[in-house]
Amino acid sequence: MFIFRMLECTYQCCFIAGLIAEISPGMHYDPLMRLLLVEDEIDIQRFLRTSLEEAGYQVEAAGDGKTAERLAVDGQFDILIVDLGLPDQDGISLILKLRQLGLRAPVLILSARRSVDDRVRGLEQGGDDYLTKPFALAELLARLRNLLKRNSPSVIEATRLQVLDLELDLLRREATRSGELLQLTTQEFVLLEYLCRNAGRVVTRSMILDKVWGMRIQPDTNVVDVHIYRLRGKVDGHGQKPLIRTLRGVGYVLKDR
Numbered sequence: 001m002f003i004f005r006m007l008e009c010t011y012q013c014c015f016i017a018g019l020i021a022e023i024s025p026g027m028h029y030d031p032l033m034r035l036l037l038v039e040d041e042i043d044i045q046r047f048l049r050t051s052l053e054e055a056g057y058q059v060e061a062a063g064d065g066k067t068a069e070r071l072a073v074d075g076q077f078d079i080l081i082v083d084l085g086l087p088d089q090d091g092i093s094l095i096l097k098l099r100q101l102g103l104r105a106p107v108l109i110l111s112a113r114r115s116v117d118d119r120v121r122g123l124e125q126g127g128d129d130y131l132t133k134p135f136a137l138a139e140l141l142a143r144l145r146n147l148l149k150r151n152s153p154s155v156i157e158a159t160r161l162q163v164l165d166l167e168l169d170l171l172r173r174e175a176t177r178s179g180e181l182l183q184l185t186t187q188e189f190v191l192l193e194y195l196c197r198n199a200g201r202v203v204t205r206s207m208i209l210d211k212v213w214g215m216r217i218q219p220d221t222n223v224v225d226v227h228i229y230r231l232r233g234k235v236d237g238h239g240q241k242p243l244i245r246t247l248r249g250v251g252y253v254l255k256d257r
């Protein structure tokens with residue numbers, strides 16, 4: 001058993017080291033797509049999360065089926081990566097359940113199960129593509145891009161966001177209000193994109209800190225308030241109908257009507 005664990009560990013380390021060697025500074029960056037990663041091997045999950053974030057994806061990760069279900073229902077994901085061997089349920093059952101709940105985003109199955117039967121079953125039961133472990137990171141990224149391209153309505157939707165007269169071009173990273181270009185910093189653009197994706201819904205300071213700044217625990221900081229203040233000056237500052245509303249003690253909402 002001990003020897004088996006050792007071998008397994010060595011295999012995983014080689015696998016991860018192999019992946020690390022493939023990251024290059026010139027890697028293609030996808031537009032900010034929301035991706036749900038369902039993987040219970042913590043080292044692989046951590047590594048994939050970092051790599052996918054470096055490739056421009058906004059990643060949520062789950063280590064079991066229950067958490068994945070909750071995240072998939074709450075968040076609007078453009079694409080999912082699902083491992084088949086999960087601790088509480090089979091990945092195929094999870095995909096079937098998510099499809100029944102109305103999930104339309106493409107699903108890439110990532111699994112150590114290599115048999116033709118397993119691959120056919122995965123593709124027939126809700127998976128859109130199947131990649132076996134170990135895999136090359138460049139191939140995973142290429143397959144994700146292909147799936148997103150195939151699912152073109154979601155790409156069109158995800159590369160342009162519009163809330164009333166506010167428009168965001170996610171490829172050019174430009175925002176306009178009534179056709180006028182807004183001079184935003186990178187961080188302000190990411191913050192505005194997050195508000196647009198949640199238009200009409202209240203987002204709290206800690207949600208913003210988590211999603212925009214990647215801080216899990218809310219530190220004693222006013223970084224959100226400062227950025228909202230500046231952003232409001234640019235978005236709402238020209239006598240137009242105010243879009244960014246503060247709900248004192250709760251958070252913010254971008255008005256969508």
Ligand code: CA
Nearest residue numbers: 040083085086
């Ligand atoms: Ca697994």
